[in-house]
Amino acid sequence: MIRNLAASRLKMVQHVTTRKKKTVGKGKLNAPAFICPLAQAKDHGIRQVMDAEGNLTGDLADPDLADGQLIRLYEMMVLVRAIDDRGWILQRSGRVEFWIPHRGLEAVHTAATIAFNDDDWIFLGYRHPGTLLLRGVPLVQLFAQFFGRADEPFKGRRLPTLMGDRRANVVPMTTQVGSYIPHACGAAWAAKIKGDDTRFLAFFGEGSSSRGEFHSALNFAGVHKPPVVFLCENNGWAVTTPTSLQTASTTFAEKGDAYGVRNIRVDGNDPLAVFAATREARDLAPEKGATLIEAVTYRMGYHTTSDNPDLYRTPEEVAVWEAWDPLIRMRKYLENKDLWNEQHEEELWARCLAEIDVAVHAAEAMPLPGPASMFDDTFEEPTWMLEEQREQLLAELEPGE
Amino acid sequence: MAIQVLMPALSPTMTEGKIAAWMKSEGDAITSGDVLCEIETDKATMEVEAIDEGVLGKILVAAGTEGVAVNVPIAVILEDGEDASAADALSAAPESAPAAAPVAAPAAPAAASPAPEPEYTGPTKAMTVREALRDAMAEEMRADENVFLMGEEVAQYQGAYKVSQGLLDEFGERRVIDTPITEHGFAGLGVGAAFGGLKPIVEFMTFNFAMQACDQIINSAAKTLYMSGGQMGAPMVFRGPNGAAARVGAQHSQCYASWYGHIPGLKVVTPWSGEDAKGLLKAAIRDPNPVLVLENEILYGQSFEVPDDPDFTVPIGKAKVERAGSDVTITAFSITVGYALEAAETLAAEGIEAEVINLRSIRPLDIDTISNSVQKTNRLVTVEEGWAPYGVGCEIATQVMEVAFDYLDAPVHRVSGEDVPMPYAANLEALALPNADKIVAAAKAVCYAN
Numbered sequence: 003m004i005r006n007l008a009a010s011r012l013k014m015v016q017h018v019t020t021r022k023k024k025t026v027g028k029g030k031l032n033a034p035a036f037i038c039p040l041a042q043a044k045d046h047g048i049r050q051v052m053d054a055e056g057n058l059t060g061d062l063a064d065p066d067l068a069d070g071q072l073i074r075l076y077e078m079m080v081l082v083r084a085i086d087d088r089g090w091i092l093q094r095s096g097r098v099e100f101w102i103p104h105r106g107l108e109a110v111h112t113a114a115t116i117a118f119n120d121d122d123w124i125f126l127g128y129r130h131p132g133t134l135l136l137r138g139v140p141l142v143q144l145f146a147q148f149f150g151r152a153d154e155p156f157k158g159r160r161l162p163t164l165m166g167d168r169r170a171n172v173v174p175m176t177t178q179v180g181s182y183i184p185h186a187c188g189a190a191w192a193a194k195i196k197g198d199d200t201r202f203l204a205f206f207g208e209g210s211s212s213r214g215e216f217h218s219a220l221n222f223a224g225v226h227k228p229p230v231v232f233l234c235e236n237n238g239w240a241v242t243t244p245t246s247l248q249t250a251s252t253t254f255a256e257k258g259d260a261y262g263v264r265n266i267r268v269d270g271n272d273p274l275a276v277f278a279a280t281r282e283a284r285d286l287a288p289e290k291g292a293t294l295i296e297a298v299t300y301r302m303g304y305h306t307t308s309d310n311p312d313l314y315r316t317p318e319e320v321a322v323w324e325a326w327d328p329l330i331r332m333r334k335y336l337e338n339k340d341l342w343n344e345q346h347e348e349e350l351w352a353r354c355l356a357e358i359d360v361a362v363h364a365a366e367a368m369p370l371p372g373p374a375s376m377f378d379d380t381f382e383e384p385t386w387m388l389e390e391q392r393e394q395l396l397a398e399l400e401p402g403e
Numbered sequence: 404m405a406i407q408v409l410m411p412a413l414s415p416t417m418t419e420g421k422i423a424a425w426m427k428s429e430g431d432a433i434t435s436g437d438v439l440c441e442i443e444t445d446k447a448t449m450e451v452e453a454i455d456e457g458v459l460g461k462i463l464v465a466a467g468t469e470g471v472a473v474n475v476p477i478a479v480i481l482e483d484g485e486d487a488s489a490a491d492a493l494s495a496a497p498e499s500a501p502a503a504a505p506v507a508a509p510a511a512p513a514a515a516s517p518a519p520e521p522e523y524t525g526p527t528k529a530m531t532v533r534e535a536l537r538d539a540m541a542e543e544m545r546a547d548e549n550v551f552l553m554g555e556e557v558a559q560y561q562g563a564y565k566v567s568q569g570l571l572d573e574f575g576e577r578r579v580i581d582t583p584i585t586e587h588g589f590a591g592l593g594v595g596a597a598f599g600g601l602k603p604i605v606e607f608m609t610f611n612f613a614m615q616a617c618d619q620i621i622n623s624a625a626k627t628l629y630m631s632g633g634q635m636g637a638p639m640v641f642r643g644p645n646g647a648a649a650r651v652g653a654q655h656s657q658c659y660a661s662w663y664g665h666i667p668g669l670k671v672v673t674p675w676s677g678e679d680a681k682g683l684l685k686a687a688i689r690d691p692n693p694v695l696v697l698e699n700e701i702l703y704g705q706s707f708e709v710p711d712d713p714d715f716t717v718p719i720g721k722a723k724v725e726r727a728g729s730d731v732t733i734t735a736f737s738i739t740v741g742y743a744l745e746a747a748e749t750l751a752a753e754g755i756e757a758e759v760i761n762l763r764s765i766r767p768l769d770i771d772t773i774s775n776s777v778q779k780t781n782r783l784v785t786v787e788e789g790w791a792p793y794g795v796g797c798e799i800a801t802q803v804m805e806v807a808f809d810y811l812d813a814p815v816h817r818v819s820g821e822d823v824p825m826p827y828a829a830n831l832e833a834l835a836l837p838n839a840d841k842i843v844a845a846a847k848a849v850c851y852a853n
Contacts, residue, residue, distance in 0.1 A: 123599075154632075155631065155632045155634055156630060156631060156632040156634075157632040157633075159629060159630050159632060160630050160631075166631075167634070168631060168634035168635045169634070173598065173635070174630070174631060176622060176623055176627075177622075178618055178622055181591065181618055181619065181622065181623060182591075182595075182623070183591075184588055184589075184590075184591025184592045184594070184595055184619075185591055185592075185594050185595035185598060185623065186595060187591075187592055187595060188591065188592035188593060188594060188595020188596040188597075188598070188599065189595040189596065189598050189599035190595075190599070191592065191595070191596060191599075192595070192596040192598075192599030192600060192601040193599055195551070195577055195578075195596075195601065196549075196599075196600065196601070214585065214587060214588065214615075215587060215588060215591055217585075217588075218583070218585040218587065218588020218589070218591065218592075219588065219591070219592070221583055221585070221588070222582070222583060222588065222589070222592055225583070378633065379628050379629045379631075379632060379633040380628070380629050380667045380668055381628070381668065381670075381692050382628065382636065382638075382691040382692050383691075385720070385767045386767065387767065
């Protein structure tokens, strides 16, 4: 059993429990369920390294990561969940405006990130704080963005969870889901034209595969073979739309076939399967060009804090997926290797929560962006109209003027 | 009865062409569908097929002749039993269809008009707007190896409107790239390439086809610098013909100047002359921000004297007084500058001296030049092909009101496209667009000169 250690974490669980009682398991929209296919992964063409118990039963070889790297990966997955728990509470208590939960989606982005080198570029989707943290971005910077403070790279201009930092080669997400898939493809193409060896990774959800940009980017990638990996996180639900209403294709991976793009379907709750597929795709990129990876996973939480999944899916559906929780599986895998135990777990959670406490307090104490900064960076150089507006605003704010 | 073969118009905007080769000789029998000759236009080489049967009696325009106007007789076909004398009689007769006069650029301002800003005084070369745009790209590609051109048909076919002629040969397929047909897709690829350190010139076959690329242009190219706190932007150029051409209907005849002029983070330029085209495009390529270059298909074939100097650029954000005058200010951009200059000549004959301002940039707008002019003339007419509501004229009128209200002796008058989707019928299309007469009428109205 995984015990819940911290008060904030307990609050989250209590919240979920209350929710379940309220709805008595009715998906009001009667939308088709996203039935967990992971127990029959082979039948669904889903490649695995490990089963639900962390045993090496899958058809993908264990990538044999060093012990230190395995532990670093697991610790980051736990930190991501702890951040999500806190983000939820911060939003529900009115301290941040908006939150996009990550729960259940910790494996894909963390494992894919360590499969790439630090000078490779990653285009983020929602729910991917682990990528930045693995690239060395301090936790306080993330919370500074969530609070819209001055001392973060985006100067209070970007929604919480539209994360990124160009200094870490992590391109922040654009709100129009999927519209950045061609950006990743174009940047990879630019690297190829320039003759440098940078590789590119783009995360997006299965809902984005319905957007024209997904098809444009894959089509172009098939023709021009830029060194890019398209990582489609199939988490079952695009807000309220289940995969069965998103596409009539059997898988999202097979869409790559139409464009001549190599593709693979992996268990997205198996971090080692994600790592193995992503690392292989990265390594093959200079020779084979793009790969489309479909990582089958599940959004256990809400789509955003403005959403209520009780209206469209049942607790029974969620419960099956909870048995395949990536944190549980990775922990069991580590325990099987004698790399982890209860004491480690308790210490890790305590450390994560303490780090988050420090980051939250430090970020919340930071100043808000100065009014004059609002006009910066509209153009590379300020125009006369912007200067005029800036002066006007400052004059209006000046007491006694 | 002998039949005249007339120089055909092979596209709605073609006014003249070259007879590249005759595929039949005088005396050859012709059946319907035979290829008579090859005609080279500024866009392509096309074959002209016979419609009628008979014998090719006489070739009136020899192979290799350039600048043959549309509707000029180029050959005579004799029917059975007719002899060559019928062809002579017909070719000697007055032309049954008058040759369409080539569209000439309105005369440059008279030498006597004082030029209020320093003019380029170096060497110039006569060339079309199309060639000026091509030279601008070629010069910048030679100077900066990160600059490259992408778009539909820009490489192998050398551009749907032949703007990229010769670029593939000179720069190769690494830097002149044909893209699949998806404006929002390849606009997004260009944004990504700009993120990745290259300097893309994204050609749209026309901005009319690029409406689906608005999301990439506005949400990604224009906003990324701001939303990333200055960490990364999209220095790049989106260019292509904008607005109406001729007889291409509602979905192909729209001006996007006010659409893109509305967006913070974008610069928008609208060349009229060859000098504008070359200087503004070069400045756009060098600019560190995303710049839209809204060209005009009808202007592509017009010739101007163009500065012949790789260092020549036209500053973005600066208008040009094309003609000085004391009685009324007329602002215009793109093709309407020609109409405004034409109107100014008519007005001058009636004793009204119009000052014509070529805006050159829509954003940033050079309000100083407009305001200085209005302070002198006290009257203002704005001209644009696009629709009036929320248009470029609205913005100019508002800004003039803010900075020079007390100088106005009459309400500002807007000349614009009629507020309807562009009709196809030739007469309705002509009525829907601004022209010199409409500008003359508006100028007289603000001068109370009727």
